[in-house]
Amino acid sequence: xxxxxxxxxLDDKEKRVEEAxxxxxxxxxxxxxxxxxxxxxxxxxMTRARALAGSNSIEGINVSDDDAIAAIDxxxxxxxxxxxxxxxVGYREAMDYILQRRQSPxxxxxxxxxxxxxxxxxxxxxxxxxxxxxxxWVGVRNSRTGELVHEGVDRDQLESLIHxxxxxxxxxxxxxxxxxxxMTHLNLAMLHPFTDGNGRTARCIHTAxxxxxxxxxxxxxxxxxxxGHNQQKYYxxxxxxxxxxxxxxxxxxPWIRFCLTGHYVQAQTLLHRMRELERLYVELSDLVTANxxxxxxxxxxxQAAFGTRVRNSSYRVSADVSKNLASRDLKVLxxxxxxxxxxxxxxxxxxxxxxxxxxxxxxxxxxxVDDPFAGGSIS
Numbered sequence: 001x002x003x004x005x006x007x008x009x010l011d012d013k014e015k016r017v018e019e020a021x022x023x024x025x026x027x028x029x030x031x032x033x034x035x036x037x038x039x040x041x042x043x044x045x046m047t048r049a050r051a052l053a054g055s056n057s058i059e060g061i062n063v064s065d066d067d068a069i070a071a072i073d074x075x076x077x078x079x080x081x082x083x084x085x086x087x088x089v090g091y092r093e094a095m096d097y098i099l100q101r102r103q104s105p106x107x108x109x110x111x112x113x114x115x116x117x118x119x120x121x122x123x124x125x126x127x128x129x130x131x132x133x134x135x136x137w138v139g140v141r142n143s144r145t146g147e148l149v150h151e152g153v154d155r156d157q158l159e160s161l162i163h164x165x166x167x168x169x170x171x172x173x174x175x176x177x178x179x180x181x182x183m184t185h186l187n188l189a190m191l192h193p194f195t196d197g198n199g200r201t202a203r204c205i206h207t208a209x210x211x212x213x214x215x216x217x218x219x220x221x222x223x224x225x226x227x228g229h230n231q232q233k234y235y236x237x238x239x240x241x242x243x244x245x246x247x248x249x250x251x252x253x254p255w256i257r258f259c260l261t262g263h264y265v266q267a268q269t270l271l272h273r274m275r276e277l278e279r280l281y282v283e284l285s286d287l288v289t290a291n292x293x294x295x296x297x298x299x300x301x302x303q304a305a306f307g308t309r310v311r312n313s314s315y316r317v318s319a320d321v322s323k324n325l326a327s328r329d330l331k332v333l334x335x336x337x338x339x340x341x342x343x344x345x346x347x348x349x350x351x352x353x354x355x356x357x358x359x360x361x362x363x364x365x366x367x368x369v370d371d372p373f374a375g376g377s378i379s
Contacts, residue, residue: 003157004164004187005241007252009175010260017260017372018176024267028220031274038295039281039302042318043274045072046308047220052091054228055203061087066309066349075313078347086124094120094204102211108170109184109208111162117204121197128196133158138192149239152192153246161191169209181209182259186252190242203227220270223262233258257373264372272367279363280305284356291336296321297329301338304352305360310339311349 010018032040049068056063061084067077071092077085094117101107119131129135140150153161165187174180188202207222227234237258243250284298284305299318304310316326330350333339339350352360 002164002168003161003248004168005183005190005248005250005252007179007183007256010179010256013373014256014260015176017264018178020372021178021260021264021267024264024271025221027271028267028274031278032220037278037281039277039299042299042303043277044220045069045317046273046306047222047225047270048072048095050228051207051222051224052088052095054226055200055224056088056091057228058199058231058234063088065307066311069308069314070311073313073317075311078309078311078349083124087121090121090123091200091204094200095207098204098208098211102208107212109166109205109212110170111166113208114162114166114201114205117208118194118197118201121200121204122194125196128194130197133162133193134195138195140192149244150190150192150242151245152198153190158191158193161187162193165191169212177210178260178263179256181206182256183252184209185259186238186241186255187248189238190246190248221263223259223266225269226262226266230262261372265369268369272365276363276365277302279365280360283359283363287338287355287359291338293332293336294329297333297338300330300333300350301352301356304339304350305356307352309342309349309351 031037032044046069049065049072052071053063053065053068063071063077063080063084067080067085068088070077071085071088080088097116097120101113115131122128122130134152134155136155138152139148141147142149152158165184168174168187169180169184172180185202185206188205189198192198194201203224207224210221237254241250241252241255281298281302284301285295288295288297288301296319300310300315303314303318308314310330312323312326312330315321315330316323319326319329321329330339330341334341334350338353338356340353341348341350343349
């Protein structure tokens, strides 16, 4: 008899939401895998950066979109303090580890993988016992009131329950990868196996479960960006399902629906972003061509058009050029009146000139995100 939170199968409406998400992902796959565009790499970096920023922000570790992209590009931050940066880099390393390991057909989420992910996330804080289970009791308190809002499972039950969870992850017959990922996330959050870093580890392992089940481009499957934008809902649903302690007999339905909504909304968001990028790239490519410039320079303009600061480091990753050539390209874009320089020397970055900003505004698509569990929104 299992001692974990369980949810044996999705109900009919939940299955319809999962199927609708799968249909959206077919369209996403065309951009990501079947017919990748020149800007697909930039979109992947932007998506990873937003996931990284979103997951860390839930723990009060806040980083700008620009520095989140710098973290993904393995560059120094512009304005993030040292302790915050170490935490952000640790989370990036954990994400990198999962995305690298999942390429092996034999990849499984073992105890070593779980502890390695936690070590990377918490390596800059030895008080968090990185890579080790907590030595004793742990509780979560409301940062404003000091009220105890959740207690992890008793320490003497922890290892056996972790082993049961890993057996579920790797061996249980589950009719939905999204259900498997959601229940793994929930059980880790409720068990609270670590002194600190439990939420970040659970969210990273959620993505790892999707990756281990063969999801194409797991970067585009993560719901960390969605969770980052819906932090209070995330807290509330975990509190509703958990009831303040390890109570695995409680109903997990609110959590399952939160996660299915997250996957559906994130797929909608990414598809909308991809369609806008496609329209924008075509027009910006025409603009650089009309100015007698190489097509690669459109990648700098598209990043600026989306409101992200363009730095030499980010542009050279996007365009796959040397540091010197990146500097020359950016100077040409400034001289042509397509980018505006700001700051000096190491802190220099570039933003969209008015003509680029106007194109971005003109090509915006209406954004409508459905609640998949609202009446009639899913056919």
